[in-house]
Amino acid sequence: MNLDLRLDTSGDFYARKFQPTKREDTLILNMGPQHPSTHGVLRIILEIDGEYILRAEPVLGYIHRMHEKMAEVMSYPQYLPNPARTDYLHGLAWNWAHVAAVERLMGLEVPERAEYIRVITCELNRITSHLLWWGAYLLDLGAFTPIMYAFDDRERIQDILQRITGSRLTYCYYRFGGVSNDIDDRFIEETRKQCSRMKPRFKMFKDLVTDNFILRKRVEEIGEIPADTCRKYGATGPVLRGSGVPYDVRRAEPYSVYDRFDFNIPSYDTCDAMGRYLVRMDEMQESIKIIEQALDTLPEGDYIMPKAPKKPKPPAGDVYFALEGARGKIGFHLVSDGDKSPYRLKLRAPGFSNLSLFSEVSEGVLIADAVSILGSLDLVIP
Amino acid sequence: MIEAIPTQFIIIFVGLLAVMAFVGLNAIVLVYLERKVAGFIHRRPGPYEVGPPCFPHGILQPFADGLKLVGKQLFTPRGADSILFWLAPMISIAPAIVCFIVIPFGPHLQIVNTNVGLVLILAFTGINVLALCLAGWASQNKYGLIGAARDISQGVAYEIPLLLVVLSVVFMTGTFNLFDIADGQGAWPWQWYIFYQPLAFIIFFICALAETNRNPFDLPEAESELTAGFHTEYSGMGFACFFLAEYAYMVVASCIIAILFLGGFQGPVLPGGWWFLAKVYVLLLIMIWIRWTFPRVRFDQLLNICWKWLIPLAVLNLLITLAVIAI
Amino acid sequence: MIVKSLRETMLGMWSLLVGMKVTAVNFKSTQITVHYPREVVHSLEGYRGHIELVPSDEDPYKPKCIACNNCVRICPSACISLTAIKPKKKAAEKTEAPDSADEVKTKGKKEAPAKKAKPELESFVCDYNYCCLCGLCVQSCPTGALRYSSNVYLAGFTRQEFVLDLLSRLQNQAQKKEQ
Ligand code: SF4
Numbered sequence: 109m110n111l112d113l114r115l116d117t118s119g120d121f122y123a124r125k126f127q128p129t130k131r132e133d134t135l136i137l138n139m140g141p142q143h144p145s146t147h148g149v150l151r152i153i154l155e156i157d158g159e160y161i162l163r164a165e166p167v168l169g170y171i172h173r174m175h176e177k178m179a180e181v182m183s184y185p186q187y188l189p190n191p192a193r194t195d196y197l198h199g200l201a202w203n204w205a206h207v208a209a210v211e212r213l214m215g216l217e218v219p220e221r222a223e224y225i226r227v228i229t230c231e232l233n234r235i236t237s238h239l240l241w242w243g244a245y246l247l248d249l250g251a252f253t254p255i256m257y258a259f260d261d262r263e264r265i266q267d268i269l270q271r272i273t274g275s276r277l278t279y280c281y282y283r284f285g286g287v288s289n290d291i292d293d294r295f296i297e298e299t300r301k302q303c304s305r306m307k308p309r310f311k312m313f314k315d316l317v318t319d320n321f322i323l324r325k326r327v328e329e330i331g332e333i334p335a336d337t338c339r340k341y342g343a344t345g346p347v348l349r350g351s352g353v354p355y356d357v358r359r360a361e362p363y364s365v366y367d368r369f370d371f372n373i374p375s376y377d378t379c380d381a382m383g384r385y386l387v388r389m390d391e392m393q394e395s396i397k398i399i400e401q402a403l404d405t406l407p408e409g410d411y412i413m414p415k416a417p418k419k420p421k422p423p424a425g426d427v428y429f430a431l432e433g434a435r436g437k438i439g440f441h442l443v444s445d446g447d448k449s450p451y452r453l454k455l456r457a458p459g460f461s462n463l464s465l466f467s468e469v470s471e472g473v474l475i476a477d478a479v480s481i482l483g484s485l486d487l488v489i490p
Numbered sequence: 491m492i493e494a495i496p497t498q499f500i501i502i503f504v505g506l507l508a509v510m511a512f513v514g515l516n517a518i519v520l521v522y523l524e525r526k527v528a529g530f531i532h533r534r535p536g537p538y539e540v541g542p543p544c545f546p547h548g549i550l551q552p553f554a555d556g557l558k559l560v561g562k563q564l565f566t567p568r569g570a571d572s573i574l575f576w577l578a579p580m581i582s583i584a585p586a587i588v589c590f591i592v593i594p595f596g597p598h599l600q601i602v603n604t605n606v607g608l609v610l611i612l613a614f615t616g617i618n619v620l621a622l623c624l625a626g627w628a629s630q631n632k633y634g635l636i637g638a639a640r641d642i643s644q645g646v647a648y649e650i651p652l653l654l655v656v657l658s659v660v661f662m663t664g665t666f667n668l669f670d671i672a673d674g675q676g677a678w679p680w681q682w683y684i685f686y687q688p689l690a691f692i693i694f695f696i697c698a699l700a701e702t703n704r705n706p707f708d709l710p711e712a713e714s715e716l717t718a719g720f721h722t723e724y725s726g727m728g729f730a731c732f733f734l735a736e737y738a739y740m741v742v743a744s745c746i747i748a749i750l751f752l753g754g755f756q757g758p759v760l761p762g763g764w765w766f767l768a769k770v771y772v773l774l775l776i777m778i779w780i781r782w783t784f785p786r787v788r789f790d791q792l793l794n795i796c797w798k799w800l801i802p803l804a805v806l807n808l809l810i811t812l813a814v815i816a817i
Numbered sequence: 818m819i820v821k822s823l824r825e826t827m828l829g830m831w832s833l834l835v836g837m838k839v840t841a842v843n844f845k846s847t848q849i850t851v852h853y854p855r856e857v858v859h860s861l862e863g864y865r866g867h868i869e870l871v872p873s874d875e876d877p878y879k880p881k882c883i884a885c886n887n888c889v890r891i892c893p894s895a896c897i898s899l900t901a902i903k904p905k906k907k908a909a910e911k912t913e914a915p916d917s918a919d920e921v922k923t924k925g926k927k928e929a930p931a932k933k934a935k936p937e938l939e940s941f942v943c944d945y946n947y948c949c950l951c952g953l954c955v956q957s958c959p960t961g962a963l964r965y966s967s968n969v970y971l972a973g974f975t976r977q978e979f980v981l982d983l984l985s986r987l988q989n990q991a992q993k994k995e996q
């Protein structure tokens with residue numbers, strides 16, 4: 109029996125390249141890519157001393173899908189279904205970033221009603237994304253029940269979105285110059301009903317989870333990420349706001365019609381997992397506020413501009429469009445040479461920047477805390 | 491020839507068989523109960539469609555589970571110590587069965603009535619720690635190893651407050667005999683020891699959760715951290731043995747709680763056996779309910795709860811008990 | 818210090834009880850599961866299933882499709898393939914050489930849109946294995962000859978089962994309607 113487990117690192121390229129610290133009595137542990145708490149296909153190589161992590165190194169590339177390259181060989185409308193796949197939990201935001209980048213490059217004027225519809229659907233999608241994160245995070249922490257309650261609401265929202273967009277997860281709803289379907293009275297009524305249903309649910313979530321003593325001990329003062337570290341790694345979204353920087357693209361560089369709504373940017377300067385947790389919980393409520401305001405002031409008009417280009421050929425040039433996804437700043441950098449497909453497309457996936465923090469933050473914490481930190485970053489491996 | 495075998499042995503042998511049947515039956519009921527309760531808490535029906543429609547509400551689910559486990563390939567990972575690896579599940583399940591021998595299920599329903607029943611149970615349940623440790627160690631898996639290490643420190647730490655609390659009850663009754671302890675309490679709830687020793691009851695309950703590795707103290711198998719902890723590498727019946735043992739220990743723990751604090755088989759109107767069963771199952775339901783409500787504690791917190799809270803409180807409880815008895 | 822930590826622990830214990838109350842309330846409340854084989858979900862309106870052909874107004878057996886190939890060209894997954902018989906040749910076939918099956922694969926070729934008689938669709942196949950349900954084909958169709966089906970309960974053992982022959986599907990549907 110080979111008891112020298114330290115020798116077992118001769119696995120693959122990453123394991124061999126992994127530089128352990130100079131300590132003798134450590135164990136190298138491979139977490140993932142099929143580990144319950146790395147959510148899909150992230151792999152982390154850990155060097156542990158007992159239960160304490162000395163070094164952690166995320167290994168990427170298990171789900172490289174070449175979305176950027178695909179854009180170069182597809183025409184603009186053909187690429188429409190792709191962005192939603194990069195972040196399957198907040199697909200509409202990516203969809204939006206894509207169409208908005210093209211619109212900005214072509215100088216298209218999107219009808220106001222379409223902008224409102226985009227805001228409403230995108231915020232609904234944000235709620236579903238945060239709900240899933242909430243459930244999955246608690247699953248990481250060992251509570252099985254919350255994810256079921258989260259899915260209860262999530263499914264209802266998805267029903268609403270499905271009626272109007274046609275799909276439940278990987279949406280392909282926005283079009284260049286508008287959206288593909290108009291919303292009707294039933295959508296408005298159902299959304300309102302869902303909004304008022306959600307409000308008491310937050311109370312229940314708070315009772316069951318947020319106030320829970322055990323949970324508080326698991327997230328408070330765990331994984332402190334100072335604002336400086338966030339800046340250094342380019343972390344955005346709830347991770348940054350949980351570190352006390354109220355930066356939100358919706359407020360910082362307002363796109364679409366977000367400047368017309370009254371909503372707060374929740375931020376907590378505790379910098380810990382609890383801060384990030386609370387930011388997301390508050391954000392769901394803010395999203396509901398935005399949706400209700402948008403429904404109240406929904407203008408009449410076209411849902412797509414009258415002469416929306418079916419096959420756009422944007423002029424040569426480049427454009428950058430950023431918006432606030434559920435996980436942080438989504439960026440689309442589009443370079444066009446006037447052809448029917450982009451010359452180059454660069455996606456900024458917030459999950460990538462947020463993940464790069466992990467190596468630094470997880471040094472010296474317990475494995476259980478590392479799981480908690482990883483969960484609180486809310487990663488979708490793009 | 492027959493006369494050469496003492497009757498005591500025959501009783502024990504028959505009793506063991508009965509106990510095994512009881513453990514198996516309990517596991518079946520508990521598997522079903524656990525899944526159904528979880529389902530109801532999640533607002534879903536739990537197992538529902540198993541077998542032909544003449545078995546409604548998925549009551550065949552535990553049998554289907556069992557069949558699946560029996561049918562699986564027994565797999566020994568490369569580099570594992572195969573003797574220890576397969577010994578561990580057996581060491582885990584065997585003492586659990588022995589424990590039932592001394593438990594008085596009813597006024598006339600006890601296989602062996604010994605004066606050291608309580609000590610015997612405490613001693614045998616301790617063996618489980620060894621089994622889990624062996625399992626984690628022998629499977630040549632790092633997750634298993636960490637799980638085993640966790641299990642040892644958890645098991646050892648929680649044994650102490652458990653014993654201290656048991657001691658305060660023993661001082662009150664002056665006996666280790668489970669039958670006498672149960673008999674000493676009255677039929678009505680206010681005559682049960684839970685009213686004399688509420689703190690001891692709470693401590694014992696928490697310790698029982700920890701000793702049986704139930705959520706929120708299921709750290710040795712914390713699946714979001716250690717995939718499955720000590721039984722990561724076990725398949726089929728190896729896993730089933732651990733599973734069975736976990737449920738058996740849950741039942742043992744509930745039985746002892748019922749005897750020590752809830753009057754055992756004592757109860758008004760109904761015959762004793764039914765009362766005992768009802769109490770045990772209420773306790774089990776609470777355990778299941780807890781499991782589906784709370785997140786898991788962290789490992790150092792788990793030990794802190796024990797060393798900083800439970801042990802001082804247990805000592806305090808013991809001292810108070812002694813003082814009261816002395817006066 | 819001790820008082821504070823005691824207080825915190827007491828509050829913590831209380832929060833645990835509150836949590837247990839929440840699960841107990843949910844335990845008692847009604848279930849929301851849809852028992853699939855006996856019940857089906859009702860919210861299928863607007864669902865984007867795989868595409869299907871829309872029958873033309875005059876003949877439910879004939880699709881509206883004019884074989885313009887717009888959908889073939891736009892599909893990002895390249896999962897639609899169709900063949901059509903050109904009407905002129907078909908007419909010629911009927912009079913002169915009825916046996917020479919001179920079908921023309923129109924894939925990739927441009928049809929002149931100002932034809933009087935529309936080309937007749939011979940086959941229309943959607944390889945659902947690759948379809949990403951984007952709906953671009955439906956939107957790009959000039960005659961509205963495609964629509965989403967609400968066929969959600971799909972299951973099969975082989976890939977071949979999901980190469981959907983939409984033309985025969987249309988004919989089956991029409992037959993069913995007649996009965
Ligand atoms: S829905 Fe999209 S992928 Fe599917 S057939 Fe139509 S265009 Fe192709």
Ligand code: SF4
Pocket residue numbers: 881882883884885886887888889899954957958959960961962963
């Ligand atoms: S776009 Fe419409 S009319 Fe043209 S080939 Fe496709 S289905 Fe037929």
